[in-house]
Amino acid sequence: AESFSTTSTTSTALNSAVAESETTAPVEVFRTDYKPLPHLVTKINMDFVIENGKTTVTSELFIEPNSSVEGGGDLVLDGDESCVKLMSVSIDGKELEKGKEYDLEPQKMIIKSPAPGTVLKTVVEIVPEENTQLSGLYKSGPMYCSQCEAMGFRRITYYPDRPDNMAVFENIRLEADEKDYPVLLSNGNLVDSGKLENGRHFASWSDPFPKPSYLFAAVVGNLGYIEDTYTTTSGREVKLGVYSEKENVDKLHYAMDSLKRSMKWDEDKFGLEYDLDLYNIVAVESFNMGAMENKGLNVFNTAYVLADKDTASDADFERVEGVIGHEYFHNWTGNRVTCRDWFQLTLKEGLTVFRDQEFSGDMNSNAVKRIEDVRMVRARQFAEDAGPMAHPIRPESYISMDNFYTATVYVKGAEVIRMYNTLLGTEGFRKGMDLYFERHDGTGVTCDDFLQAMADANDVDLSQFSLWYSTPGTPTVKYSSAYDASTGVFSLTLEQESKSDKPLHIPVSVGLMDKESGEEVVPTTVLDLKESKQTFEFNVKGDVVPSILRDFSAPVKLMPDSGAVDEEALAFLAAEDTDGFNRWEAGQRLYTSSIFQNMNGKESEKTLQYVFDAFERTLKGEKLDDYSIQAYALLLPTEATLSEEMEIIDPTAIHKARGAVKQKIARKFQNEISAKYEELSGLVEADGELSVDAKSIGLRRLRNVMLEYLCSIKETPEEQKAAAELAKKHFENASGMTDKMAALSALASMEGKGTEARDWALQKFYDDADGYSLVVDKWFSVQALANLPDVLDRVKKLTKHPDFTLEVPNRCRSLVSVFTMNAPAFHNPSGEGYKFIGELLVELDKLNPQVSSRLASSLIRWRRYDEKLGALMKAELEKLKAMKPISEDLYEIVSKALD
Ligand code: 0A1
Ligand code: ZN
Numbered sequence: 078a079e080s081f082s083t084t085s086t087t088s089t090a091l092n093s094a095v096a097e098s099e100t101t102a103p104v105e106v107f108r109t110d111y112k113p114l115p116h117l118v119t120k121i122n123m124d125f126v127i128e129n130g131k132t133t134v135t136s137e138l139f140i141e142p143n144s145s146v147e148g149g150g151d152l153v154l155d156g157d158e159s160c161v162k163l164m165s166v167s168i169d170g171k172e173l174e175k176g177k178e179y180d181l182e183p184q185k186m187i188i189k190s191p192a193p194g195t196v197l198k199t200v201v202e203i204v205p206e207e208n209t210q211l212s213g214l215y216k217s218g219p220m221y222c223s224q225c226e227a228m229g230f231r232r233i234t235y236y237p238d239r240p241d242n243m244a245v246f247e248n249i250r251l252e253a254d255e256k257d258y259p260v261l262l263s264n265g266n267l268v269d270s271g272k273l274e275n276g277r278h279f280a281s282w283s284d285p286f287p288k289p290s291y292l293f294a295a296v297v298g299n300l301g302y303i304e305d306t307y308t309t310t311s312g313r314e315v316k317l318g319v320y321s322e323k324e325n326v327d328k329l330h331y332a333m334d335s336l337k338r339s340m341k342w343d344e345d346k347f348g349l350e351y352d353l354d355l356y357n358i359v360a361v362e363s364f365n366m367g368a369m370e371n372k373g374l375n376v377f378n379t380a381y382v383l384a385d386k387d388t389a390s391d392a393d394f395e396r397v398e399g400v401i402g403h404e405y406f407h408n409w410t411g412n413r414v415t416c417r418d419w420f421q422l423t424l425k426e427g428l429t430v431f432r433d434q435e436f437s438g439d440m441n442s443n444a445v446k447r448i449e450d451v452r453m454v455r456a457r458q459f460a461e462d463a464g465p466m467a468h469p470i471r472p473e474s475y476i477s478m479d480n481f482y483t484a485t486v487y488v489k490g491a492e493v494i495r496m497y498n499t500l501l502g503t504e505g506f507r508k509g510m511d512l513y514f515e516r517h518d519g520t521g522v523t524c525d526d527f528l529q530a531m532a533d534a535n536d537v538d539l540s541q542f543s544l545w546y547s548t549p550g551t552p553t554v555k556y557s558s559a560y561d562a563s564t565g566v567f568s569l570t571l572e573q574e575s576k577s578d579k580p581l582h583i584p585v586s587v588g589l590m591d592k593e594s595g596e597e598v599v600p601t602t603v604l605d606l607k608e609s610k611q612t613f614e615f616n617v618k619g620d621v622v623p624s625i626l627r628d629f630s631a632p633v634k635l636m637p638d639s640g641a642v643d644e645e646a647l648a649f650l651a652a653e654d655t656d657g658f659n660r661w662e663a664g665q666r667l668y669t670s671s672i673f674q675n676m677n678g679k680e681s682e683k684t685l686q687y688v689f690d691a692f693e694r695t696l697k698g699e700k701l702d703d704y705s706i707q708a709y710a711l712l713l714p715t716e717a718t719l720s721e722e723m724e725i726i727d728p729t730a731i732h733k734a735r736g737a738v739k740q741k742i743a744r745k746f747q748n749e750i751s752a753k754y755e756e757l758s759g760l761v762e763a764d765g766e767l768s769v770d771a772k773s774i775g776l777r778r779l780r781n782v783m784l785e786y787l788c789s790i791k792e793t794p795e796e797q798k799a800a801a802e803l804a805k806k807h808f809e810n811a812s813g814m815t816d817k818m819a820a821l822s823a824l825a826s827m828e829g830k831g832t833e834a835r836d837w838a839l840q841k842f843y844d845d846a847d848g849y850s851l852v853v854d855k856w857f858s859v860q861a862l863a864n865l866p867d868v869l870d871r872v873k874k875l876t877k878h879p880d881f882t883l884e885v886p887n888r889c890r891s892l893v894s895v896f897t898m899n900a901p902a903f904h905n906p907s908g909e910g911y912k913f914i915g916e917l918l919v920e921l922d923k924l925n926p927q928v929s930s931r932l933a934s935s936l937i938r939w940r941r942y943d944e945k946l947g948a949l950m951k952a953e954l955e956k957l958k959a960m961k962p963i964s965e966d967l968y969e970i971v972s973k974a975l976d
Pocket of ligand 1: 224226227365366367368369370403404426479482927
């Protein structure tokens with residue numbers, strides 16, 4: 078799972094983060110340059126001797142010629158000189174001679190023509206304590222832990238660090254001080270352990286499944302844990318362990334339950350069982366991303382494991398469940414069948430995201446999950462696809478692979494997998510999956526192999542569909558329709574446009590609703606749009622309203638051919654559509670129309686009336702039995718989503734116009750909203766002890782939307798007072814973190830008569846957090862998102878807060894990255910928001926390039942803003958590009974942005 082960090086710097090770490098780019102120019106790697114390795118490491122033994130300030134790693138590599146490659150030649154091992162210090166390299170106990178038998182370069186070791194069966198032994202020293210990049214072996218609080226995807230293993234030892242080298246990690250021996258580091262974990266099964274002299278101890282692990290180096294993991298620390306077991310369908314008993322720092326073990330239960338649910342779901346849905354006797358998960362505070370699927374030993378960012386009723390919101394619980402599922406599902410889609418090379422990343426990520434989405438939907442509500450996922454695609458992936466880092470789900474080249482763990486590879490990748498499912502049906506998709514595993518288990522493959530398995534299992538030709546893998550950008554589909562009353566034929570014309578030379582194969586799900594009766598006369602049908610323009614005909618008994626792209630059947634922008642939306646049809650669909658997703662969608666389109674009219678000073682009473690009607694109907698809950706759907710249907714599209722509808726984005730205007738429409742709704746329905754709030758409060762209370770089932774989550778979600786509308790009414794001092802009182806009461810009576818956060822975010826933006834309540838709540842929230850990191854992160858975030866005129870000054874001041882650090886990615890992101898999402902503040906016309914980020918990046922890049930390049934992504938879409946804002950963003954990028962030294966990660970982002 079993707080995700081973000083910072084540090085106080087030691088000079089070594091500082092040098093190591095940037096050393097590469099000082100010595101070598103950034104190299105671009107191309108997909109089409111793939112060549113198989115002439116030699117393979119088939120087996121590896123490792124010995125880690127961990128001492129304070131120095132870890133010695135001894136590796137034995139068992140080398141064989143690759144039978145599918147002719148010619149032999151040299152063996153090239155990857156190794157990052159800025160991180161590993163070579164102490165010795167030998168074969169059969171004989172040291173190799175540098176220049177003659179081997180060569181050393183900053184990023185590799187070359188062994189001259191090794192004989193088949195060679196066992197190469199290397200000894201290196203590393204310093205995990207100074208590794209602030211959090212790639213390789215590093216220290217997080219009381220533990221040593223590793224992160225090897227994508228190219229971290231070369232920061233631990235010399236090795237062919239690419240996924241097409243699969244080896245058995247036969248004996249991984251970890252040795253450390255027993256008192257400080259009682260827990261010693263690696264992949265696979267524990268085969269030996271014991272005490273040593275001087276208070277030291279060791280453990281040896283063995284993983285029977287051959288794997289690429291990126292799936293290696295080791296954790297050594299002083300940890301607490303909980304245990305459980307799971308029995309698979311075929312009767313294998315698996316021991317489950319979830320580990321964390323000792324004070325957090327009481328927050329591990331939800332993760333454990335989620336793990337068991339994931340294991341069951343994969344058996345039921347895909348017939349996939351777990352394959353080892355042991356499955357361990359470790360929660361780590363300093364982690365660049367969300368989590369990592371290392372074989373039998375997942376490493377998680379604490380934010381995606383730890384959860385209890387006092388500290389986690391409903392969204393946190395849902396994320397824990399989703400990410401636990403995601404990493405578990407990787408065991409088959411990623412580990413058993415892995416990627417041949419990194420360009421194929423979406424092979425495992427798109428597929429695994431699709432699987433975790435389906436899992437979460439099944440555990441809670443499929444309809445709600447779909448709405449949430451589509452909101453994400455539109456706000457994040459569409460934005461990426463419209464910027465300088467746009468790439469196909471299977472990229473063509475990279476400088477730093479770490480920059481390609483993107484919304485495109487992950488969530489657009491998942492949309493592409495979903496399209497197979499839509500085209501082939503659930504059964505056909507399952508047949509394709511079965512064939513994929515039958516053919517490729519235990520190997521590293523490509524996206525083409527996946528497509529071929531789907532095609533062969535269903536006896537269909539998917540060659541046109543393959544264009545989705547090579548086409549960047551968001552395609553558009555334009556629609557127009559006509560009804561011929563004399564023949565009863567309704568015709569729907571669809572026209573596609575994309576960056577592909579040839580038309581894409583786009584599944585467009587359509588249903589038809591009778592205009593008069595509102596009945597669905599043609600149920601959901603998947604149209605295969607394969608030509609640039611195609612007309613589909615339906616026999617109907619009277620005129621109909623088409624409901625197009627149901628369930629968001631393809632990641633495209635759907636628009637009317639005429640350019641003008643048919644608001645009457647949208648109003649009809651918002652009320653009548655039998656497809657829940659499109660009913661929500663129609664409402665969102667109406668809100669969008671109204672917001673843009675407001676922005677352009679051309680408000681139409683008629684549109685506003687449609688908006689009011691849709692809002693009122695939803696509020697009354699007609700045809701709705703799901704609180705969450707009701708909540709989402711009452712929410713206006715986010716500022717990020719609205720931005721993607723504009724050629725030139727005006728964040729301030731969007732914020733104002735959206736705020737104005739929100740105000741109109743809130744004022745018009747103030748009484749009804751208040752009444753609903755009270756009604757729901759009764760239900761929430763009656764619900765009793767906080768539970769995180771779909772219905773309780775929905776109740777809270779809907780009530781919090783009501784709170785948000787009510788608190789938006791705060792123009793006069795009386796209104797400010799009323800809003801603050803309501804939010805304060807909500808805060809005080811909060812049943813858990815969801816309600817607390819809803820109240821706090823409303824309060825955080827209060828001024829005037831609301832100031833006192835705001836300051837009180839922020840202080841109270843901070844005190845109650847009692848130093849617990851994940852709640853302190855929320856405290857930083859809520860302030861970074863506040864809608865206050867001096868928010869930037871507040872954020873700057875918070876960077877000096879004793880709890881703030883650039884070293885822990887979660888903390889850095891909670892304040893700084895979250896601030897970049899506060900669009901009107903970050904894009905303030907003064908350019909001060911950009912300058913703040915630009916200056917911070919200078920410091921951050923020295924510590925953690927992965928986190929710095931992600932943060933820099935907030936500046937790269939400068940061409941999408943007006944000239945003035947664009948120039949200010951560009952100036953920051955230019956300063957960064959000229960910075961020496963600069964990490965490869967950051968260099969790639971800023972240079973592509975300036976191209
Ligand atoms: N494969 C993980 C995500 C991940 C990727 C890179 C990392 O470090 C650079 C860490 C984790 C997943 O999809 O869950
Ligand atoms: Zn993943």
